[in-house]
Amino acid sequence: MLLEKTFVDAITYRPGAVILYPGKSDMLYRVQSGLVRVHTMDDEGNGLTLRYVKPGEFFGEEALAGVERHYFAEAVTDSTVDVINPALMNAEDNLEVTTHLVKTLDRAYDNIYRLVGKRLRARIAGELLELKDTALATQLQTGETMIYATHDELAAAVGSVRETVTKVVGELSREGVISAGYGKITLKNERALADIAAE
Amino acid sequence: MLLEKTFVDAITYRPGAVILYPGKSDMLYRVQSGLVRVHTMDDEGNGLTLRYVKPGEFFGEEALAGVERHYFAEAVTDSTVDVINPALMNAEDNLEVTTHLVKTLDRAYDNIYRLVGKRLRARIAGELLELKDTALATQLQTGETMIYATHDELAAAVGSVRETVTKVVGELSREGVISAGYGKITLKNERALADIAAE
Numbered sequence: 001m002l003l004e005k006t007f008v009d010a011i012t013y014r015p016g017a018v019i020l021y022p023g024k025s026d027m028l029y030r031v032q033s034g035l036v037r038v039h040t041m042d043d044e045g046n047g048l049t050l051r052y053v054k055p056g057e058f059f060g061e062e063a064l065a066g067v068e069r070h071y072f073a074e075a076v077t078d079s080t081v082d083v084i085n086p087a088l089m090n091a092e093d094n095l096e097v098t099t100h101l102v103k104t105l106d107r108a109y110d111n112i113y114r115l116v117g118k119r120l121r122a123r124i125a126g127e128l129l130e131l132k133d134t135a136l137a138t139q140l141q142t143g144e145t146m147i148y149a150t151h152d153e154l155a156a157a158v159g160s161v162r163e164t165v166t167k168v169v170g171e172l173s174r175e176g177v178i179s180a181g182y183g184k185i186t187l188k189n190e191r192a193l194a195d196i197a198a199e
Numbered sequence: 200m201l202l203e204k205t206f207v208d209a210i211t212y213r214p215g216a217v218i219l220y221p222g223k224s225d226m227l228y229r230v231q232s233g234l235v236r237v238h239t240m241d242d243e244g245n246g247l248t249l250r251y252v253k254p255g256e257f258f259g260e261e262a263l264a265g266v267e268r269h270y271f272a273e274a275v276t277d278s279t280v281d282v283i284n285p286a287l288m289n290a291e292d293n294l295e296v297t298t299h300l301v302k303t304l305d306r307a308y309d310n311i312y313r314l315v316g317k318r319l320r321a322r323i324a325g326e327l328l329e330l331k332d333t334a335l336a337t338q339l340q341t342g343e344t345m346i347y348a349t350h351d352e353l354a355a356a357v358g359s360v361r362e363t364v365t366k367v368v369g370e371l372s373r374e375g376v377i378s379a380g381y382g383k384i385t386l387k388n389e390r391a392l393a394d395i396a397a398e
Contacts, residue, residue, distance in 0.1 A: 040312055048315055050308050064294075065301035071308065094293050095263075101300040102264035108307035109249050109270065113239055115314045116247055116358030159315030 006088040013075035020060060020073040028086050028097070029060040034079025035135040039156065040071050049157040051107060052076070054134055058084075058100050077135040115159055119199065123158040124168050126197035128178065128187060146186045172196075205287040212274035219259055219272040227285050227296070228259040233278025234334040238355065239270050248356040250306060251275070253333055257283075257299050276334040314358055318398065322357040323367050325396035327377065327384060345385045371395075 010032060013019055019029070019036065029036075036053040050071055053059045062069045064086050075081075089097070114123050128147060131137060136148045155165045169185070172178045177193055179186045187193060209231060212218055218228070218235065228235075235252040249270055252258045261268045263285050274280075288296070313322050327346060330336060335347045354364045368384070371377045376392050378385045386392060 040308065048312060050311060061301050061304070065298035067298075067301060067305070070305060091290065091293075094290075094297070098293070098297055098300065099264035099266075101297065101304060102260050102266060105260070105300065105304050105307060106266065106269060108304060108311065109239065112249060112307065112310055112314060112358075113247060115311060159311075 006084045006086070006093060007082055008085050009083040010080055011083065012078065012080045015075055015077055017075045018072060019075060019079075019081060020069065020071075022068070022070055022072065024062075024066075024068055025060060026063050026086070027060060028058060028063050028084040029073070030058050030082040030084060031055050032080040032082050033135070034081075035076040036079055036081070037074050037076050038071050039074065047156040048159060049153075051104065051111075052130070052134060057104075058097060061097070061101060061104075064097065079135075120158065120160055120164060121168050121171070122197050122199045123160075124154060124165065125172070125177075125193045125199075127154060127157050128185065129190070129193060129197055132187065132190075140186065144186050144188060145190075146184055148184050150183050205283045205285070205292060206281055207284050208282040209279055210282065211277065211279045214274055214276055216274045217271060218274060218278075218280060219268065219270075221267070221269055221271065223261075223265075223267055224259060225262050225285070226259060227257060227262050227283040228272070229257050229281040229283060230254050231279040231281050232334070233280075234275040235278055235280065236273050236275050237270050238273065246355040247358060248352075250303065250310075251329070251333060256303075257296060260296070260300060260303075263296065278334075319357065319359055319363060320367050320370070321396050321398045322359075323353060323364065324371070324376075324392045324398075326353060326356050327386060328389070328392060328396055331386065331389075339385065343385050343387060344389075345383055347383050349382050 008027065031053050033055055036059060038050045038053060038059055039047045040050060041047050059073050060069070114126060131147050131149060132145050137145050140146050151162045151165045151169060154169070155162045158165070169178070169180050173180050177189045177196065179188055207226065230252050232254055235258060237249045237252060237258055238246045239249060240246050252272070258272050259268070313325060330346050330348060331344050336344050339345050350361045350364045350368060354361045357364070368377070368379050372379050376388045376395065378387055
């Protein structure tokens with residue numbers, strides 16, 4: 001099994017618990033179950049989500065390079081996290097982690113591209129589809145997917161503010177693409193949502 | 200010497216030459232001299248700079264993960280590039296490349312943070328300081344640094360359009376922080392520029 005000899009520990013965190021603060025550490029982390037949010041914060045305390053880390057994915061990668069971490073990692077849902085000692089990694093483990101890093105970089109560039117080129121409406125649609133296969137999503141009896149996310153959380157993920165997100169969520173609701181409740185959003189028409197995300 | 204046994208070739212490109220197109224390849228690249236721009240393009244052909252690759256830094260990292268490349272790599276100045284076969288890399292080489300990936304990801308997140316949180320003025324100031332130690336910069340007899348960059352190139356790097364960049368460059372010139380000529384910008388007060396970048 002991959003990374004078998006490298007495990008130091010597995011720790012379970014409650015929603016909202018901070019797993020990593022900015023700084024330095026020697027360990028690499030892998031999400032076993034749940035969902036972890038990697039985010040930064042400006043001087044006024046506004047959060048900006050850099051990425052969501054899903055089961056099987058890593059965070060704390062700066063331990064591999066011995067450099068400073070500039071972000072927070074926080075459990076979004078109940079999350080169990082494997083603590084990995086990079087010093088014990090073999091060549092195969094390294095390849096696994098490198099592959100993760102390359103894909104994460106690709107996602108970061110995609111994020112930059114969307115931030116610059118896309119309208120907020122497309123970014124919100126893309127974000128909802130991104131959250132669809134995470135621990136924040138649940139399948140309803142109707143077959144539709146419901147996502148637990150507040151307008152604040154969406155704003156942090158798309159680089160906007162709550163007020164503007166609320167306006168766009170209202171728009172998408174009126175168009176019947178989603179339906180929004182308190183702290184949750186149901187995807188009513190995923191195909192339309194994907195079209196909007198690609199706009 | 201690091202990566203010694205992995206070199207396939209060293210190729211020199213003229214300014215503007217495209218080194219890599221979106222797609223797939225088996226080789227990793229390292230800049231030996233010059234400057235390489237990694238950029239993406241929207242449907243209307245507008246470029247967006249994702250990063251500059253300086254001597255000693257890598258690009259084409261998706262070859263390590265066997266995934267598709269979504270960007271272009273282009274020589275900005277005369278640039279010589281080492282072609283590296285990842286299959287021949289040893290553990291030490293891997294660490295070198297992993298360290299590069301971690302730092303590149305950190306820079307991408309920093310970019311996202313600036314795109315979302317900072318005013319265009321701060322982004323342009325930050326970009327000029329970023330270009331200061333690249334092959335686009337030259338030291339004047341006055342001790343000041345001059346950077347060869349058009350307003351179009353700056354716009355692509357900060358996610359804006361030429362007209363708006365021209366307005367901000369004019370502002371910074373009137374304040375005496377820079378002086379701007381055709382296709383080049385001289386840094387008159389780097390401390391002030393750093394303050395503006397941190398705004």
